[in-house]
């Protein structure tokens with residue numbers, strides 16, 4: 249009755265159907281769990297990992313050598329030593345039995361003491377004490393017992409326990425008991441600690457060398473990472489950076505420097521070209537303006553003036569894009585004040601802007617560039633939608649700004665496209681709202697030059713959501 253209450257588990261049922269599927273899945277799961285465990289416990293830094301790679305095999309090798317060597321060596325030496333002591337005792341017993349007179353016995357005791365360094369005496373034939381507890385690590389006990397059994401073959405009692413430097417052996421003779429005190433060092437290979445000392449000592453020296461060596465190897469990698477990181481965030485590269493270390497690291501460093509130079513050259517060329525174009529156009533615009541001031545009806549002039557203003561602001565846009573604002577140095581930017589200003593501007597234009605800020609309002613960025621980034625994205629939202637919401641979250645080391653609107657949005661397949669310079673979607677063109685299609689390109693440029701990025705998503709308000717992430 250009890251068993252009928254136990255429901256069959258789902259996977260049990262599955263296993264019954266598929267036969268061996270369950271053990272396989274179980275093994276895979278166990279392996280995954282193991283891998284996760286190793287990943288969790290494995291140190292994350294290259295330095296620690298390399299140390300493990302060096303130290304682990306060393307410890308393993310030494311342990312194996314120590315274990316095998318000690319086993320063999322220690323056992324053999326101990327066996328030899330106990331054989332010798334047992335042989336001495338056997339000889340003494342022979343002498344005692346050959347010359348059993350009192351006077352001879354004292355001679356035997358003297359010989360044993362002086363020549364064999366065994367302190368012996370003869371006890372009345374009381375029964376031998378009960379065997380004591382065996383020591384845990386009992387090579388000595390074991391080999392002595394074996395030798396006594398083999399060479400003397402009489403009832404005996406042994407005391408090898410304890411730290412004392414003496415081993416006590418009692419052997420039952422026909423009418424008495426022979427008690428022998430032997431030096432422990434005569435029966436037993438006890439100089440193994442020197443061997444261990446040498447091993448631990450050399451390992452420590454090896455580890456110290458490995459630590460120093462690895463530190464030197466890893467420093468260039470860290471320096472390369474730092475240089476790449478600061479370049480990514482638009483900061484100047486450390487002054488003393490140059491490729492160092494092992495060949496591969498040196499190659500990566502050299503490649504990085506070349507890449508940086510190429511990028512800088514491209515930016516320079518772009519800036520030069522656009523500045524040239526803008527400058528030429530500006531000159532023409534100024535001439536236009538002058539000519540306009542000189543003639544034509546007021547209506548004509550107003551329309552043309554408007555066109556010229558539009559062109560001028562476009563040119564400013566091109567120039568800003570070309571300049572890329574990379575020259576600016578990082579500083580403190582007050583996000584709360586910026587959002588208040590945006591909200592105020594929206595109120596004046598009778599538009600709805602909701603802002604919220606969590607965390608510290610102070611962020612370390614390039615202030616002008618960063619405010620252009622936010623202004624471009626918020627400006628887009630206002631241009632293409634009615635209601636706009638800005639949510640900023642500043643936690644330790646990361647700033648997240650989300651701009652939501654209720655406009656037409658951008659279809660998912662176009663969301664990367666609009667970041668390209670001069671790309672405007674058709675409906676934006678039809679509105680003829682005077683944009684150049686550079687706003688998002690500039691915004692992404694700035695976000696990336698801070699080591700962050702900007703992506704577009706669907707907004708819960710129904711329009712577009714722009715997500716800006718910056719490490720700050």
Ligand SMILES: Nc1ncnc2c1ncn2[C@@H]1O[C@H](COP(=O)(O)OP(=O)(O)OP(=O)(O)O)[C@@H](O)[C@H]1O
Pocket residue numbers: 565624628629630631632633653655656657658666667671672673674675676677682683684685686687688689711712
């Ligand atoms: N919030 C938005 N909702 C709908 N479409 C948008 C939104 N933001 C941008 N877009 C689309 O992406 C295109 C590119 O935007 P981008 O800001 O780069 O250029 P722009 O706004 O047209 O011109 P400007 O250089 O003046 O910013 C826009 O033309 C528009 O079609």
Ligand SMILES: [Mg+2]
Pocket residue numbers: 624627628683686687688
């Ligand atoms: Mg725009």
